[in-house]
Amino acid sequence: MARIGAELAKPPGRDAGTFDERLERIYRTAIDVFSEYGYVAGTTSTIAAKVGLTQPALYHYADSKHAFLVLICQRIGDRMLEGMRRSTEDQALSPADRLRLFVRRHLEVIADEPAAFGIYVTESRHLERRALKTVREQEREYVGAFTSLVEEAQADGSASATIEPWLYARLALGSMNWTYRWYHGQVPLDDLIENVLRFLGVPTDAD
Amino acid sequence: MARIGAELAKPPGRDAGTFDERLERIYRTAIDVFSEYGYVAGTTSTIAAKVGLTQPALYHYADSKHAFLVLICQRIGDRMLEGMRRSTEDQALSPADRLRLFVRRHLEVIADEPAAFGIYVTESRHLERRALKTVREQEREYVGAFTSLVEEAQADGSASATIEPWLYARLALGSMNWTYRWYHGQVPLDDLIENVLRFLGVPTDAD
Numbered sequence: 001m002a003r004i005g006a007e008l009a010k011p012p013g014r015d016a017g018t019f020d021e022r023l024e025r026i027y028r029t030a031i032d033v034f035s036e037y038g039y040v041a042g043t044t045s046t047i048a049a050k051v052g053l054t055q056p057a058l059y060h061y062a063d064s065k066h067a068f069l070v071l072i073c074q075r076i077g078d079r080m081l082e083g084m085r086r087s088t089e090d091q092a093l094s095p096a097d098r099l100r101l102f103v104r105r106h107l108e109v110i111a112d113e114p115a116a117f118g119i120y121v122t123e124s125r126h127l128e129r130r131a132l133k134t135v136r137e138q139e140r141e142y143v144g145a146f147t148s149l150v151e152e153a154q155a156d157g158s159a160s161a162t163i164e165p166w167l168y169a170r171l172a173l174g175s176m177n178w179t180y181r182w183y184h185g186q187v188p189l190d191d192l193i194e195n196v197l198r199f200l201g202v203p204t205d206a207d
Numbered sequence: 208m209a210r211i212g213a214e215l216a217k218p219p220g221r222d223a224g225t226f227d228e229r230l231e232r233i234y235r236t237a238i239d240v241f242s243e244y245g246y247v248a249g250t251t252s253t254i255a256a257k258v259g260l261t262q263p264a265l266y267h268y269a270d271s272k273h274a275f276l277v278l279i280c281q282r283i284g285d286r287m288l289e290g291m292r293r294s295t296e297d298q299a300l301s302p303a304d305r306l307r308l309f310v311r312r313h314l315e316v317i318a319d320e321p322a323a324f325g326i327y328v329t330e331s332r333h334l335e336r337r338a339l340k341t342v343r344e345q346e347r348e349y350v351g352a353f354t355s356l357v358e359e360a361q362a363d364g365s366a367s368a369t370i371e372p373w374l375y376a377r378l379a380l381g382s383m384n385w386t387y388r389w390y391h392g393q394v395p396l397d398d399l400i401e402n403v404l405r406f407l408g409v410p411t412d413a414d
Contacts, residue, residue, distance in 0.1 A: 038333075041247035122329045126245075162405045170389050171382040171406045178381025187374070198369050199378045201408070
């Protein structure tokens with residue numbers, strides 16, 4: 001990836017792999033530091049120390065502490081939106097199939113990056129105005145698309161119609177989102193997904 | 208309540224009502240400040256300024272910033288535990304009735320103090336060792352009691368037995384806990400509770 005917060009900042013002539021690898025390691029370390037101390041108290045000097053760089057050297061890789069937070073939220077937001085689009089927009093699939101796919105993608109992103117998801121959830125409020133606006137708009141789009149899907153699934157009988165779609169969507173997202181706090185492989189991810197589908201009353205393939 | 212962080216610090220001879228009222232106002236302001244800035248970045252000088260006190264005057268009411276966090280987490284933890292005990296320990300009630308009561312109490316605490324609950328959830332990790340230990344132990348007790356209740360309800364057919372109790376408990380708590388982030392009276396609390404019970408597949412009184 002390019003230098004964090006800059007359009008094009010990879011120093012010419014350098015070995016790209018090494019730069020990208022270092023950048024990825026710094027990015028992962030920023031997640032660790034923000035997870036442990038929170039965004040406000042987590043400092044670039046702590047990040048730098050943990051990856052064995054001086055603070056000025058760290059700024060060779062990222063513009064600012066804020067740039068790390070932007071990237072973390074952007075990556076999670078983009079992965080979520082991509083999964084949502086793939087699962088909700090394929091009209092060749094039945095609503096139940098799309099629901100199953102949506103739940104799978106959602107849980108996969110969280111299980112893959114629980115710490116980054118936790119930062120997205122609890123620290124995105126510290127984003128500067130423009131970045132915050134993007135995150136909130138993406139969230140609205142995401143919840144809106146899921147709500148429409150629930151509505152479709154209720155209409156064709158593959159989701160319980162006793163709860164209004166917007167409320168069902170929020171309760172379902174809550175049960176899934178909370179996994180970032182407690183799920184660390186106690187059961188295989190596929191089993192977790194099957195259990196969540198049962199919990200949500202979505203008919204499984206076997207039904 | 209007594210001065211925050213101290214056993215007994217109400218200045219003798221003062222009007223108790225006034226002291227308690229001021230203390231409650233300061234406590235509420237600390238919740239606002241920690242909600243807005245996070246615990247680490249939220250300062251006692253910001254709290255003092257918002258209630259119109261000097262910082263030294265604030266220390267007349269509380270030992271330290273940490274004392275506010277302890278109190279916030281303690282109050283939420285105590286209310287949760289009290290609700291849990293009242294709902295799970297009455298063996299005269301059926302498991303379904305106890306489940307209903309548990310869900311009601313849990314949602315009532317969150318709806319009553321969403322900001323304090325949010326701090327409990329996201330900022331309790333900043334508690335010092337002893338206080339953190341207490342919070343974590345209370346959480347384990349709480350989740351454990353709920354899991355046992357789910358087990359009983361599954362055994363007598365009033366909760367779906369297709370999901371293991373520990374997993375059902377965590378998913379159910381997730382759907383409820385997440386309400387602190389989105390529920391602000393869109394529907395009356397009683398309606399929310401009824402919807403959550405339906406969502407969780409707990410038979411309602413009407414069934």
